[in-house]
Structures are given as C-alpha cells and as structure tokens.
Amino acid sequence: MLHNQSFLRTPGPTPIPQQVTHAMNQPMIGHRSQSFAQLFKGTSERLKPIFGTEQPVYTLTSSGTGALEAAVLNVTKPGDEIISVVAGAFGDRFASICEHHQLVTHRIEVPWGESVDQQELISTLHAHPNAKAVVMTYNETSTGVMQPIQELTKIVHDHSYALALVDGVSCIGAVPAQMDEWGIDILVTGSQKAMMLPPGLAFISASERAWDVIEQVDSSSFYFDLKAYHKQYENGMTPYTPAVSLIQGLKEVCTMLEEETLEKVYKRHVVMKDMTRAAFRALGLPLLTSDQDASPTVTAVKATEGLKVDEFRNHVRDRYGLSLAGGQKKLKGEIFRVGHMGYCSPIDVLTTLSIIEMGLVDCGISIELGAGVKAAQEVYINDVSNSSK
Amino acid sequence: MLHNQSFLRTPGPTPIPQQVTHAMNQPMIGHRSQSFAQLFKGTSERLKPIFGTEQPVYTLTSSGTGALEAAVLNVTKPGDEIISVVAGAFGDRFASICEHHQLVTHRIEVPWGESVDQQELISTLHAHPNAKAVVMTYNETSTGVMQPIQELTKIVHDHSYALALVDGVSCIGAVPAQMDEWGIDILVTGSQKAMMLPPGLAFISASERAWDVIEQVDSSSFYFDLKAYHKQYENGMTPYTPAVSLIQGLKEVCTMLEEETLEKVYKRHVVMKDMTRAAFRALGLPLLTSDQDASPTVTAVKATEGLKVDEFRNHVRDRYGLSLAGGQKKLKGEIFRVGHMGYCSPIDVLTTLSIIEMGLVDCGISIELGAGVKAAQEVYINDVSNSSK
Structure with missing residues (x-):
C-alpha cells in the first residue's frame, strides 16, 4: 500500500x-x-x-x-x-x-x-x-x-x-x-x-x-x-x-x-450511521444492535459464519491500512467495530466500507463487492437531496 | 518586535x-x-x-x-x-x-x-x-x-x-x-x-x-x-x-x-546555571539561593532596589517577547525566575540575559548593559575550552 x-x-x-x-x-x-x-x-x-x-x-x-x-x-x-x-x-x-x-x-x-x-x-x-x-x-x-x-x-x-x-x-x-x-x-x-x-x-x-x-x-x-x-x-x-x-x-x-454548526454535525453522524448499517445489511453481515439503539458514532458488526474477526482486522490493517476495533471482554472475537465519528465524513465512510468489502473477500467470505458501498451511497444521495430541499 | x-x-x-x-x-x-x-x-x-x-x-x-x-x-x-x-x-x-x-x-x-x-x-x-x-x-x-x-x-x-x-x-x-x-x-x-x-x-x-x-x-x-x-x-x-x-x-x-548523551545534557544545565548566576552577580542583582543550593534548571533573582518585578516581567514580555516567571505565594513580588532547562542552550541563555539587561534599563534600573552577558560568555568560553581538552 x-x-x-x-x-x-x-x-x-x-x-x-x-x-x-x-x-x-x-x-x-x-x-x-x-x-x-x-x-x-x-x-x-x-x-x-x-x-x-x-x-x-x-x-x-x-x-x-x-x-x-x-x-x-x-x-x-x-x-x-x-x-x-x-x-x-x-x-x-x-x-x-x-x-x-x-x-x-x-x-x-x-x-x-x-x-x-x-x-x-x-x-x-x-x-x-x-x-x-x-x-x-x-x-x-x-x-x-x-x-x-x-x-x-x-x-x-x-x-x-x-x-x-x-x-x-x-x-x-x-x-x-x-x-x-x-x-x-x-x-x-x-x-x-x-x-x-x-x-x-x-x-x-x-x-x-x-x-x-x-x-x-x-x-x-x-x-x-x-x-x-x-x-x-x-x-x-x-x-x-x-x-x-x-x-x-x-x-x-x-x-x-x-462553522459546520452543531445541528449539521449531529446530522452528519446520523447519516454516517445509516450508511454504515445499510451497507452491512446489504452485505448480509448481522448488526449487533437494533436500529433504535444504534449509535451515530460507532457500529458493531457480528462475525458472519466463517469470519474470524481478529484475523480480518489484522488483514485490513496490514493490507490496506484500515484500523478497526474488535470486541471487548465478553464480545472479544464476536464482533468488530467501525468508528464513524469526529473528523469523518460520509465519503470517508464509503472508503472504509470499500476496504472492508475487499477484506471480507480476501478472508474468503462470500459477499458481492460494491454492494455495501452502493447501499451506503443510496443513503447518502437520498440525504443530500433531502438536505438541499 | x-x-x-x-x-x-x-x-x-x-x-x-x-x-x-x-x-x-x-x-x-x-x-x-x-x-x-x-x-x-x-x-x-x-x-x-x-x-x-x-x-x-x-x-x-x-x-x-x-x-x-x-x-x-x-x-x-x-x-x-x-x-x-x-x-x-x-x-x-x-x-x-x-x-x-x-x-x-x-x-x-x-x-x-x-x-x-x-x-x-x-x-x-x-x-x-x-x-x-x-x-x-x-x-x-x-x-x-x-x-x-x-x-x-x-x-x-x-x-x-x-x-x-x-x-x-x-x-x-x-x-x-x-x-x-x-x-x-x-x-x-x-x-x-x-x-x-x-x-x-x-x-x-x-x-x-x-x-x-x-x-x-x-x-x-x-x-x-x-x-x-x-x-x-x-x-x-x-x-x-x-x-x-x-x-x-x-x-x-x-x-x-x-544523541547528546545524558552526561552532556547534565553538564549543559550546570553551565547554563553558572552563566546565569555569573551574569546576575555582574549586574549586581541579588540571587535568592547560595551557590551550593543552586538549581541547574531555574534561577531565582531578588528584586533589586527600585525594581517592581511583575511590571518588569510584563515589560520584557510585551516589548521583547520574553516570558519569565514571578514569585509564588510568599515570594510573590519578591523575585523573578529564569528557566534554563530542557530545550535551552548556553546561547539561548545569552539571548535571555541580553533581553533582561535591556528590560532592567527600560525599567530605570542602573546596570551596565552587556555586563551580565559578558560574565556569562566568560563562563561559557571557559567551559568550552575545558570540555575540548
């Protein structure tokens, strides 16, 4: 890289x-x-x-x-x-x-x-x-x-x-x-x-x-x-x-x-959360939390069948430079966590998702490349068009 | 400035x-x-x-x-x-x-x-x-x-x-x-x-x-x-x-x-202390501590007659950009303190002393401009010649 x-x-x-x-x-x-x-x-x-x-x-x-x-x-x-x-x-x-x-x-x-x-x-x-x-x-x-x-x-x-x-x-x-x-x-x-x-x-x-x-x-x-x-x-x-x-x-x-205004900062985080969740749903990876409980700053994804999450995390780090978090304590090895907060934009979320998709394929998980990105793009486009109304 | x-x-x-x-x-x-x-x-x-x-x-x-x-x-x-x-x-x-x-x-x-x-x-x-x-x-x-x-x-x-x-x-x-x-x-x-x-x-x-x-x-x-x-x-x-x-x-x-080696770092601080003390002695400003007790990292100078130390500190800060410390608690208004530690060289000490001399004159204290710098230079030259033997 x-x-x-x-x-x-x-x-x-x-x-x-x-x-x-x-x-x-x-x-x-x-x-x-x-x-x-x-x-x-x-x-x-x-x-x-x-x-x-x-x-x-x-x-x-x-x-x-x-x-x-x-x-x-x-x-x-x-x-x-x-x-x-x-x-x-x-x-x-x-x-x-x-x-x-x-x-x-x-x-x-x-x-x-x-x-x-x-x-x-x-x-x-x-x-x-x-x-x-x-x-x-x-x-x-x-x-x-x-x-x-x-x-x-x-x-x-x-x-x-x-x-x-x-x-x-x-x-x-x-x-x-x-x-x-x-x-x-x-x-x-x-x-x-x-x-x-x-x-x-x-x-x-x-x-x-x-x-x-x-x-x-x-x-x-x-x-x-x-x-x-x-x-x-x-x-x-x-x-x-x-x-x-x-x-x-x-x-x-x-x-x-x-300058961004707090209102727009908060909205940006909601959009990034929605994009992330839509992407993992499209890829068929289970989310840990319900939509109602979901955090705008971090999304936890459960290990789909055959995915060793810590090997996957090490792989995307070494191959693509992407740092994700693992599960802590009783969730160790069960989930990985994607941060989308602070200095992070919807475009950064697309980048993150595109790396994750490649990492999953590299790790032998059967997903359709681009499907998660597409779902996230749709959320974002829809939001942008709503915001500009 | x-x-x-x-x-x-x-x-x-x-x-x-x-x-x-x-x-x-x-x-x-x-x-x-x-x-x-x-x-x-x-x-x-x-x-x-x-x-x-x-x-x-x-x-x-x-x-x-x-x-x-x-x-x-x-x-x-x-x-x-x-x-x-x-x-x-x-x-x-x-x-x-x-x-x-x-x-x-x-x-x-x-x-x-x-x-x-x-x-x-x-x-x-x-x-x-x-x-x-x-x-x-x-x-x-x-x-x-x-x-x-x-x-x-x-x-x-x-x-x-x-x-x-x-x-x-x-x-x-x-x-x-x-x-x-x-x-x-x-x-x-x-x-x-x-x-x-x-x-x-x-x-x-x-x-x-x-x-x-x-x-x-x-x-x-x-x-x-x-x-x-x-x-x-x-x-x-x-x-x-x-x-x-x-x-x-x-x-x-x-x-x-x-890279400097700790031995030389320690020696540099002793030289900076000796330079600073020699300078204030040459200028006729009293030092708070004895030579034996003197710190290699900070020197406290007592207010000479007619010197309002906090006005003096404000003056050198506003006029020349030099930040000195004042006295704390029972020494408030009685002393000023010159730091000579960390990322500080004997040359930086000469700069500091030359500003202090001008500040003293600006504040109406009768000192000979350059006398403190000269005393400090002599200490430094003497040290450099010792070190290179």
Whole structure:
C-alpha cells in the first residue's frame, strides 16, 4: 500500500484534522500567562453549547476515565449507595470506579448490545431509594448502543432524589446534549473521540444540584477535586499544569464545529450511521444492535459464519491500512467495530466500507463487492437531496 | 518586535524542539494497536536511564501533581504518618496532597530559598519513627533550590524505615538521577520541564521496596492505581487511553537526549546555571539561593532596589517577547525566575540575559548593559575550552 497511508476508524482515538494539528504546533506558552488565560476562557465558554449547559465546563488533563472518577468522587463518600447501568465495557468501568471507592453499587446488568429496560431502571430506583446517584453511559463504545439518555435522566428524577451522572465520552460533540434541559447532573467527555483531538483532555460539567452536593463533600481526590478547578475557572486557568498544546488545538476544534454548526454535525453522524448499517445489511453481515439503539458514532458488526474477526482486522490493517476495533471482554472475537465519528465524513465512510468489502473477500467470505458501498451511497444521495430541499 | 517571536524561559512549560513537534504531527494511532505497543515499550524502556532505574517507569496522562498524588496514594492509607520537607510552593503542594488524604503530616518548614537542614531531618525522623514515608522535592521550582536528594535519601534510610518519595518534576532529564543506587523509592517527573514536551504526561517509577507496600495497599485512586499500570506495562499499553501524540513526541525526546548523551545534557544545565548566576552577580542583582543550593534548571533573582518585578516581567514580555516567571505565594513580588532547562542552550541563555539587561534599563534600573552577558560568555568560553581538552 501507499507508504504509511492509514485510515483510523476505531471508535477513538480518531483522526486529527490538519487545521487542529497546525494549531497544536504553535509555540508553547506558559499556563500562568495572559495568553493562556485568554485562550482557555475562550475554549471553556465554547464548550458550553456542546454540553448544552450554562454551567462552567472544566477541562481536566486526563483520559475520560479520570473524569468519570472525578464525577463519582465529587458527589459521594464511601458507603453511599449508587445505581449503575452496565450495558457494556464502559458501563462496567463506571461501576468498577464506584466499587473501587467502597460505594454500595447496585448494578443493572443490561445484555450487551441493548439499552437498559426502562421498567427495570424504575424498579431499581424504587428498590434503592437512598441511592445518591445513578451512573449511566450515554453511548456505550463497546457495543455501539446509544441509550436514550434524556428519557433515562427524566426517569431518574421522576422516581428518585439521585443525581444523574452521565459518561458521554464517545458521543459528546457528535450527538445532541442538553445537559441543563434534560437534567443531567454531571456530564463527562474526552478529547479523542468526537472532539477531534488527540487523547489527553477530558471535559466535565456539573449542574447546580450537583454543586450543592460537591460543596458538601470532601473529595477523596486531590487532582480531580472539582472545587479546585472551579476556583481557577474565572481566572481562565487550571489548578495544575494543563495539556496546553491540546487546548491550543481545542480552539480550532471549536471553530470547526461552529462553522459546520452543531445541528449539521449531529446530522452528519446520523447519516454516517445509516450508511454504515445499510451497507452491512446489504452485505448480509448481522448488526449487533437494533436500529433504535444504534449509535451515530460507532457500529458493531457480528462475525458472519466463517469470519474470524481478529484475523480480518489484522488483514485490513496490514493490507490496506484500515484500523478497526474488535470486541471487548465478553464480545472479544464476536464482533468488530467501525468508528464513524469526529473528523469523518460520509465519503470517508464509503472508503472504509470499500476496504472492508475487499477484506471480507480476501478472508474468503462470500459477499458481492460494491454492494455495501452502493447501499451506503443510496443513503447518502437520498440525504443530500433531502438536505438541499 | 518580530511578529510572534517569543522566548519561553519560565521553569516549565518549556519550548518544544521542532523535531518533537514534527513527531507529534504523525497520524493518530489507536492505543490498543501493535504500533502503539511498539512505540510505548520503546519509550518506557528509554526512560529508565533518565530515572537511573531498572524498574519499570510508568507513563500517566496527567500533570506532575497527578503523579505526586499517585506516589502518595499507592503507599499510604488514611491515618498513616508522613514526614514532608517543605522548602517552597511545590513542597507545600506535596504536603497538601498528604493532608488532603488524612495522612498525619509532619512538615519540616524550610526557609524558602534554602535546602533542608540535615540535622533537622534526622531529628524529625527520630521523633516520628512510625512515619511510612518522607516526601521531598528534588528541585524546588518556586525557589530555584536543588536539594541534595542523594544525601537526603540516605539519611531517610539510615534513620528510619520510611519510604523516600521524591518530586523530580522540574529537574529529571536535566540533572543526574540514580533512583536505584540512591535508594529513592518513588520518583516522579512531568513532561513539560526538562523533558522538552508539552504538558500532559507524568512519569513515575517505584522501587522493589515501594512495590512491597503498593501490593498491600488498596489505592484510594482508581485512575492513579499503579497496579493497573503495571498490569498493562508488559503489553506496552496503559490501562486508560493515554496522550498518544505526546508519547509520539517522547520517542523523539529520548533520541535527542541519547544523541547528546545524558552526561552532556547534565553538564549543559550546570553551565547554563553558572552563566546565569555569573551574569546576575555582574549586574549586581541579588540571587535568592547560595551557590551550593543552586538549581541547574531555574534561577531565582531578588528584586533589586527600585525594581517592581511583575511590571518588569510584563515589560520584557510585551516589548521583547520574553516570558519569565514571578514569585509564588510568599515570594510573590519578591523575585523573578529564569528557566534554563530542557530545550535551552548556553546561547539561548545569552539571548535571555541580553533581553533582561535591556528590560532592567527600560525599567530605570542602573546596570551596565552587556555586563551580565559578558560574565556569562566568560563562563561559557571557559567551559568550552575545558570540555575540548
């Protein structure tokens, strides 16, 4: 293949736009300088519409997991009860963080590939009326399920006094989020998914209701104590040295999202999801999730008969430079996952699908070359003609 | 001034070499890919000589503060006794982390600008024989004092059973470190100082003795639990998504340090320190620290009569593009600090000094233009002629 040509279609990290790389190449600046404060005040303000909040959005230098831990530790103390919706590997991680901190964690185990049964959530809330918080995953990266987080958050508030803590790592920036309107109490995301940056930053915001709790809790983390971030927020600074170059890139990301408009960004992701699903249906490969549960950012495809998914993934990587993700934990070897988020267009989806088709044929799977691409093209053409009406 | 020309001479962040920027511009790769594992195994291995250890050196995605918290939390539990040597703002932060986690923290308060009195350390060790650890700062960024960490570590082990935990954030990579030989139990540094990278990574290593404790402790952090990092270390991976682009840059940093050789890197920093101190002496500006305590990476200069240091710093920034640091906490307004570490050469020091001289004259301070530069040149010439013998 063309030397070093690569197509990164894992559900994070995702490709970095050249404009963002360029922004990150600016000379380093001190994190206590006026230049940094001006930069950071701007990026912090511009994250608010992406979260759908009027509350401050704090920037942490960590992976998304660090921010999930921040969410938990800032509103709980050991022994508190928590309800955890576990619909995949990242729901499991969120629950594990709670358990690590000696929270009494009531897990709702959801079959991987599905979203939570709303009746079960209601009955769990009634069964544990002292639960301090419900931790949920908006978009479960490991299965390609997007849960109806607006509805779930409403259920939490209608049936309990618990805070709704939401992991939005693999979708915020690609799908609508109305943190304030929906009543999400803490929302978290990372830089390396829909936010088109390298990994290294996480973003977190908390509702007024959450802040009432945060102010009463002595966070058992020093580095992730949101009170310290809030104290520096108005100065346009962070309590500890932040990943300055990524914040330089973030400014450009905000510009790109604003220029496209969030509405069109969200629509683009839906189209890419529809294209991907139409393609695999046309090729006869089974999808893990229902249309209703399907994530706009990542699609999980089940191994069709005779397909060894990890050999297939290695093949398309080595032969064509395409990186796909495999299954995690209980889905290992059962699925492969195609990312279509962040710096990814419908045309990139066609490229991805055309490589996947060749890879399947190379691996001896009987499909019709071009059939998936064609189905995806039809979705795209139809969307373009709808959009221009 | 020339548009956007800037001279970043704060004691971190420090300038990024163009080769490193170039390395960070490579296409993003997945953190669960073979390419990443190969990259990360290499950088992890190449950090060992910089730490002076045969133990694994773990890479965290956080600021240095996060790694200091990791050091504390992995070897203690609430109620444990700790001795903390506080010789400046970062010693204070290390102690504050201990106090935040309900450790019984015995602070040795050292006058800012000095290193700890060794007799006082000995008597404190004897007064608190149950101390689980002694936390110390190798290079106190806020004062420009480098403590004799080899001697201090020996004292800790000669007079106690405590572990020696060392903050090396603002010096490791610029000064010798023999973690194993000196008996340092946990050593920590950050990416944005002598390591010539943007902020966002921290590096941490633990002795076998420390690991005996770590394995007994349920870390009260999830994100900073070293056992999780160790578990992934042999696979060339990290437990949570790391700051991939910075690790791509780290590979180039390792190459640069190896090509110069660590011995010459350390010598370069000593020469830059000697040049800087000779210059301020020639200009008649008082230095905060004694020659014996002086740091090879940062020099603190006291306000001479009539000098308003923060106005002076703003002036050289706005007029000449030179960023210097001010005093922190109790030294605010009393000193300015000149960084000379990482991607900084003796020639860069001459540039810095020549700007400082002009800035002093602009601010009405009576000095002889060129006198500081001359003194620094003499140190450098003398060193070059010594080195070539």
